[in-house]
Amino acid sequence: MTRNLTLAALGCLMLASCGTPQEQCISRNTREYRTVANLLQEVEGNLARGYAWEERTVWRPEFDTCSHVVRDKDGNAHIIRRGCWRDVAETERYRVPIDPAVERRKAEGLRLRLTELTPGAEAAVRACRSAYPED
Template sequence: MTRNTALAATLALPFLVAACGTPQERCISNNTSEYRTVSSLLAEVEGNLARGYAWEERQVVRDRLTQCRTVWRDKDGNRVVGYEPCWRDYVDTQRYRVPIDPAAEERKRDNLAARQEKLRGRAEAVVQACRAAYPEEQG
């Protein structure tokens, strides 16, 4: 898979997931995405503060020796399919530590916590409205 194809598949995944689920689940998911994003960022910042450093990732292209399918003709002109060793590129994700500024992280945490509180009321109202608009049968 080429890098562009892998990137396109990664970007399309949220749309595929959003297409799944019941109407109620889609309604809740579509209308609470900002609250969930802020909550996720807040959890990440709190983890950074607890550890004393942040994690970042980078993509590294490496070579790997593998078996490649080859087709050739023998001395009689017959088509022969076989495998031979060859080098292929693959993308590896490296995770590494990054130092943080604790004061800046604390300010970021405080701002995200305030933003989360503002969004919480709207998210709760949206969930109730979606449950009322799309009641699910209890089976």
């Protein structure tokens, strides 16, 4: 879950750094609103499925070709390729049971927070559009 939020935040930052001045302004000023909206969407998905998704990193061996430097009797370096085993990190998703009552309370709290944030986010979007008009 933390990894998902981190990736989402990183994606938003990358998008914000590449957007127009208006898009950057909107992104900067609606960050909390978008975060709460994404969390609410995740909680509602958990309720609909009946479980949550978590992620963990697992290491698996993988056969690959490795390069090794060997020196001949004159000291000259030669690269030799041969098969070897390497550990490769993979992200694995797995189901986690939820308590529906807790998730419903969490969703209700997020809905209330989203309602509180909506007027400020709308005002910020209007201000950004007037400050950075796009033709």
